[in-house]
Amino acid sequence: MSTMREVAARAGVSVKTVSRVFNDDPHVLPDTRERVQVALRELNYVPNELPSILRAGRAPVIGIAVPDIVDPFFAAITQSIQRLAFEREMFTLVISLGSDAELEQPMVEGLLKRGLSGLVLAPITVDQSYLSVWAMRLPVVFVDRQPARLAADSFTEDDEGGADTATTHLIAHGHRRIAFAGERPLLRTAAGRLAGYRAALARAGLPEDPDLVLVGVDDRAGARDALEVLRRLPDPPTAIFSSNARCTMHLLPALRPREFALVGFGDFPMADVVSPSVTVIDQDPYRLGRLAAERIFDRLDAPDRRYRRRTVVPVHLVERQSCQAGPAVRG
Structure with missing residues (x-):
């Protein structure tokens, strides 16, 4: 691989002049610019950014750690962050934490040791105090889930309000026996x-x-077991509130036609085309990812500025057909 010094020797100029041409400095004389550009092409020069990265102490990379990068919700968050990072001439490094809580700390710290400029994290444990030292060195932003035992920026959905809306919607359709299906409430x-x-x-007196x-x-x-x-049950429910999109997708293949009315927390691909189409609480993961990325860049640009730590993003009901399914409700 050619060096900038070799390009300078070929063009008969200084290394500083090569750098100015490469960075499109308008003050370089046209004939000098032409000689340097010819030398760059002839030597197939590719810049080595590692020294500048080492001098800065961090790479132009945003780390993203989510429970499951295959999950449509977290995939959308990741894609949104990547889009904004690319606009800022930065890249992303993504890891999937899985469901083993003991792996969160070593996996996240392994990511941070790559010299990141910032981290976006959707945690899987109930203690992020291990990040306290790291949070003093670089922006750490939580998405979808708030941090525990750590002061850090977070962008989350209105979980309680959205679940209330979903359940109230089923009650409005006449359901009085409504099941809750979801993850363990840790x-x-x-x-x-x-x-x-x-x-x-x-509130409905049920x-x-x-x-x-x-x-x-x-x-x-x-899902089948549930x-x-x-x-x-002697008195089975007529409706189900599913507390996340993964749970909803697991339930759908095991449901019998029109067996239960259904509302899920979180939209997902094909939710609008399955039969019946699924009524959901829409979380807008692209917005969450954008907000998290913007906060990373805000803190990089103005590290001493004060920001609101916790932001709760509203959610809204998208009514389709599944909330009207199920057996005839009992009065």
Whole structure:
């Protein structure tokens, strides 16, 4: 690989002049510019940015750590961050944390040791205090889920309000036995959505039946088992509130035609074309990713400026057909 010094020798100029031509400095004389450009082409010069990166102490890279990069929700967040990073001439390094809480810290710290300029994290544990030292060195922004035991920027959805809206919508369709299906309420997202479900029932004067609250619906097998539990109840539900898009997608293949009305928290690909199309609470993951990326760049540009730490993004109901499915409700 040719060096800038070799280009300078070929063109008969200084290394500084080569740098000025390469960076399109308008003050270089035309004949000098032409000689340097010819030398650049002849030597196939490619700039080595590593020295400047080492001098700056960080790479022009934003790290992204999410539970599952295949999940449509987190894939959309990642894509949105990548788009803005590219506009800022930065790149992204993405990792999938999975579901093993013990792996979050070593995986995230391994990512941070790459000399990042910033980090966007959707955590899978209930303690991010291990990031306290890192957060003093570079911008750390949480997305979808708030940090625990750490002061950091976060952009989350209105989990409780969205779940309340979804459950209230099913109640408005005449349902009085509404099941909750979702993850274990360890993370704040799951806990908030369960709280919203309970708030809607309480406001409508409906008792909460513990038999209708099913957690741990993490895969298709879990979804099949959950539905079998509901079917065997002496007084089964007529509707289900699914607390996240992954859970909804696991439930759909195991549902019988018009078996239960359904509203899910989170839109997903094909939700509008399956039969019946799925009523959802739309989280707008592209907006979440954009907001998280913008905060990273804001803090890089103005590190001493004060920002609001926590931002809760509104969600809204997208009504389709599934909320009208299910058996005839009982009065």
